[in-house]
Amino acid sequence: MLLAETDASGLVLVDAGIGLGDIADPSGRLHDDWIEIAGPVLDPGAAAVRQVVALGYQPEDVRHIAVTHLHRDHAGGLSDFPEADVHLFEAERVDGGKTPKQLAHGPKWVTYEGGGDVWKGFAGVRPLEGVDEDIALVPLHGHTPGHAGVAVRDGDRWLLHAGDAYMYHGEVDRAEPVTHPLMELVQMGGEVDREQRLEGVARLRELVLDPEGDVEVFSSHDPWELRRYV
Incomplete structure (x- = not known):
């Protein structure tokens, strides 16, 4: 998860992680087989909404959430921010989610498809609607x-x-x-289009290895990357 404080658009959260509802009912919302494989930390204090409050904000201060995708460990916390606009590509809203309980509250979807800008070699990039600051969805389809x-x-x-x-x-x-x-076994077990995903990873690699670059790239599940920010 990533939390951005903006001047004009409130707080913008990137991914919502596992939510309080998931932690309260892990078997019903996360399912025991997934819990056994993934081993998530089911600590209410680690939920995005609790971390936001610990920083001195209120849940309603999160006005926008940009989701990378709708897997349960990324979308479960959406229900903790029911008034936030949830930004994602339309293809993800239609086909990407297998999390009906996490979405039962009826998120306030803001979806994007077609068109877009070119950013750092990526086509189809969509700035978040209703957000004045430079925050955008970048197509990295395949997972x-x-x-x-x-x-x-x-x-x-x-x-x-x-x-x-x-x-x-x-x-x-x-x-x-x-x-x-x-991690490769996990990725291969969940991805829907390996070739498409690897094309995106190749472009990310170019960004990371560019000595003149101004983009810092990180992912959701790499603990070594997380240590940069601790």
């Missing part, structure tokens, strides 16, 4: 039908949250990429 990265301008650099486009830094931080055996 799911409408999977997106989310680009956020931070001063003179960009942060690019790549979601689950890749799961291990070795895929993007060296000229000869390497995968993590366990």
Whole structure:
């Protein structure tokens, strides 16, 4: 998850993680087989809404949520922010979600399809509607039908949250990429279009390895990347 504080558009959250409803009813909302495989931390204090409050904000201060995709570990917390606009590609809203309980509250969808801008070599990039600051959905399809990265301008650099486009830094931080055996099994078990996903990863690698670049790329599940920000 990534939280952006803006001057004019309130708080913008990238992904909502596992929510309080999931933690209260893990078997019903997350399912025991997934819990056994993924081993999620089911701590209410780790939920996005609790972290927002710990920073001194209120849940309603989160006015926009950009989701990389609708898997349960990314969308479960949407119900903790029922008034937020939820931004995603239309293909993801239609085909990407297998999380009916996490979406039962009826999110306030803002969907995007077709057109868009070119940003850092990516076509079809869509700035978030209703957000004045430079925050945009970047097509990184393949993990799911409408999977997106989310680009956020931070001063003179960009942060690019790549979601689950890749799961291990070795895929993007060296000229000869390497995968993590366990993370690769997880990725292959869930992706819907491997060729499309790897095309996006190749472009991410170019950004990471560009010595003149101004984009900092990170993903959702790599603990080594997370240590940069701790």
